[in-house]
Amino acid sequence: MGERRQHEERDGWNEPSGRSARDDETADRRGADAYHRGSVLLRGQMIPERTTTSSLLAPDDPADWIRMDPWRVMRIEAEFVDGFDALARLGPAVSVFGSARTPRRSPGYDAALAMGRLLAERGVAVITGGGPGVMEAANRGASEAGGTSVGLGIELPQEQGINQWVNLGMSFRYFFVRKTMFVKYSRGAIICPGGFGTLDEAFELLTLVQTHKVERTPVVMFDREYWQGLFEWLRGTVSDSGNISPLDPSLVRLTDDPAEAVDIATSALPGKGHGASREDGGTSK
16 A cells, blocks of 8 residues: 555655546446437437337337327438538548448558548548448548548447547438438448448449449449458359349459559549559459
């Protein structure tokens, strides 16, 4: 005990009376225990058991919800209006998708950081889901390069919040509104390794492009080893069974080079892409 007191006095620090380290830990957890419902911040007992989307899609909702559906429609409409209003003057942009679990100081994080920086240096805004991992890295690269760094967050049971590298951010209640913003305001997409959310975003975009619901958008999958198995399955099992037409080799490209990923993703922007004319059967050499 005497050693601890001497150490504290030597460092010029004394624990404030009436507050312990455990109290500080509790305060830190309380600060992290935050939930965003649209523009509203909730903590503690105010956090709902269901998200807005899960309530909308719940099969066991009572019939009383019928009288509330008009309010839901207005809330959905308001999210579209807010998104269009915030992003209408964004200018050329590329979306970067990827896992929220990618750790800092990892090759995947460093690659996304480089891609965000390269995009910003070309005057292209970076749009991500606004969370940690790959999203944070791309936003950080863009922000540190002085570019526009956009984060489109989503209401989730385990709230991630908008990362600190976003300089234009929004939080959405509904996935379909959020994905509309990605598709409408991006002129290219880079798909980094990720899980179900990343796959959902990637296949949504590829489906819209292949069915001609949107203009042809350059899509590049970063990290050939990670994605190769998926494309072998699509070109093999899925295509051979007749469930899809032969995969258009120009619909999506694979690469391991962050600079080439940026070249491909910006190839539809006048004067932005530098490697768009290369044709290699869907993968980069």
